[in-house]
Amino acid sequence: MTITFDEIPYDLRKPGTYVEVAPVYDRKSGTYGWPARAVLLVQKLSTGSAAAATIYRITRPAQGASLFGAGSIGDRMVQAFKAANKTTDLYAIALADKGDGVQATGTFVFTGPATAAGTIAVHVADHRVTVGVAASDSATTIGAAVAAALTAVADLEVTASATTGTVTVTAKHKGEAGNALQLAVNPRIDDVMPAGVGCTVTAMSGGSGNPDVTTLLDAIAAEWFTGAVTAWTDSTSLAALAAWAAERYTAMAHKDVKIYWGPHGTFGQLGTLGGYTNSPHMPSAPGANRSASPPWAWAASLAGIAEAQLAADPARQLRGLALPGIAAPASADRFTEEEQDLLLHSGISTFEVDTDGTVRLDRVITTFKTTSDGAESDAWLDITVPATLSRIRYDWRAHTAATYPRHKLASDGSPAAEHSPTVVTPQKLHGSWAARCQVYERNGWIQDATETVGRSSFERDADDRHRVNSIQRVKVMDNLIVLAGRLEFEV
Incomplete structure (x- = not known):
């Protein structure tokens, strides 16, 4: 084996014992930490001190009133998020009302x-x-x-x-x-x-005229955020947010973000809202009719719960978790089970209510409903699917960057790969992928890893000698969402 050093010159002649210290990541048994970071996209009043389109770090609920004005959308969103989540790193950025708005x-x-x-x-x-x-x-x-x-x-x-x-x-x-x-x-x-x-x-x-959300999106384009919460649910704003999230999810951007939004209205109105986008990156807050809590509070509360829970385990459903401080609609304004099922086919999440009025998440879904050619699909239905894939991609990128930071590339079977620790081959990369998949499977993020690793492949590019191409298969872990049984009795 040829041993190389990063700090000790190869032709050093000065006597002495020189030891450089470096971590080795190729046998790391756990996953790399997920840097959860959320941002609230809010409206501010003139009484708030915040400058427009400027990012502020939020550590206390009282900052909402001082930055965005007491009784503002920003004030309430800060309070709702902090009531649900006191630990995730939180930021907020605001726009003033649209000048000609009503x-x-x-x-x-x-x-x-x-x-x-x-x-x-x-x-x-x-x-x-x-x-x-x-x-x-x-x-x-x-x-x-x-x-x-x-x-x-x-x-x-x-x-x-x-x-x-x-x-x-x-x-x-x-x-x-x-x-x-x-x-x-x-x-x-x-x-x-x-x-x-x-x-x-x-x-x-009679209210009309929302601010232009693209102003905020441009301001935070270079920032890493895993969750963004919008105060606006008009079709123009939602379309802009969906396009922004899709671009950030690409291989060249890899700034994965979930857009949380709060749909409110009648059953028919919610169906319309769910149809505005078809995005795997836009989990909706549960659709509610005539809740005393405004929709932006529902969205911020969901984001607070989801950002904490999905950071701990991206593959685990959020069912049964309470939205603290969120007011349930009156019984007459709640949707029937049949209506809730239809809403789940329209891109709208659902909720349940305890006897004491506590609102609990039922099924949290994205607005994804069809493939690009219009065929119905549930591939990205549940929030856990994009969350899990984002987590795996982040971990794999972190692992390869740490394990192969300055490595040379050789073909499988190369003597250099056998004798030099700074040479990697497609086969070695495949082995690293297999090892990481074992970690993901132990964490309960994926299943059938032996099968999917076998169907993964790594090969050198035919035209670029410095590039490896890969197909990496995974099967995301399922959740127990429906238990259907037939109870038979003997007569």
């Missing part, structure tokens, strides 16, 4: 006067604001009190004003996001409207 509005129209004292509970998104009512209070008095109480909540997503008995709430942000904010009066089963008082609620609507 703010969504809604109303609470009160009637009176009250004939008895009582309390009104006004809900804006998942904020509950209670207002005391005295006997004989007029509609005008009640409206003014409600507007004042809403205005006093700094992190509310809306502003409020009153004219006679009509309270108009206006989204703090311009854009479509404000349309998703839910309004309600006395929604709980034990809420009681004061005698003589009535209220008609008009849902938020």
Whole structure:
């Protein structure tokens, strides 16, 4: 064997004992650490200190309000992610509202006067604001009190004003996001409207004009992020995000990223949203109708859970994990099992609700539904598939870079490969792949490694003497998602 050194000159004549120290990676038994790093793509208010299209590292939930403004989309997304995940390295980057955008509005129209004292509970998104009512209070008095109480909540997503008995709430942000904010009066089963008082609620609507997400994507193009969370779900934004994620997944870019987004709406609206993209890199938050928690909070919460759990084990499904702080829709607004199954065929994830109202993930899927020629396919359906393949690719690249950093290339059977530790052959590379696959199989990321390694191949390129081409087969680990049984009884 010819021994070579990186630090000791080959023609050194000075007497002495010289020892260089270097790690050897060819027998590394574990995988290389996955550098999970998430970024929130958010909208900011003028009250936030953040500069537009500038990346900020987030370590505390309170940074959301200071950077992006209290009650902003960015504020809520930071809080939702941090409630679900306190350890993953988190960043955020924001845009101000689109200049010619329009703010969504809604109303609470009160009637009176009250004939008895009582309390009104006004809900804006998942904020509950209670207002005391005295006997004989007029509609005008009640409206003014409600507007004042809403205005006093700094992190509310809306502003409020009153004219006679009509309270108009206006989204703090311009854009479509404000349309998703839910309004309600006395929604709980034990809420009681004061005698003589009535209220008609008009849902938020009219918001339009989202910022251009490509401005943010250009700003973070060179950065490594494993997860990005979007506040925008319009077709233009989702298409741009899908194209950006696809480009980052290519062999020449290898900056794999998952785009988390939050679809909200009726069953029909969710089906439309799921059809906007056909991407293996876009896991959706569970589709919900009339949840008090806004869709960007659902997306950030899912990202917090998924980025932590998939870093620990990319092949393990997320079913049963809770989304902390996320409000479940009322029972009447939840989808039936048949509707949930149809949503899972439309690129929309699903959820379940505990008796105490806790929202739990059911099946988290991507928007991938068909091949490039339009044939139905479930190849990239579950979030675990692209997550596992990203992890394997990252580990293989790290392993080969560490094991063969400056190696020469020879053909199989070369005497140089037998005697020199700095010469590699296609057969040696195939052996390294087999060893790594054993690690992946022990981790439960892949299955049938003996078979797939046998169907993998490494060969020298016919035209480029410095290149090896390979086909590396794996079979991603399955998950127990459906257990179908036939229970027979004897008669």
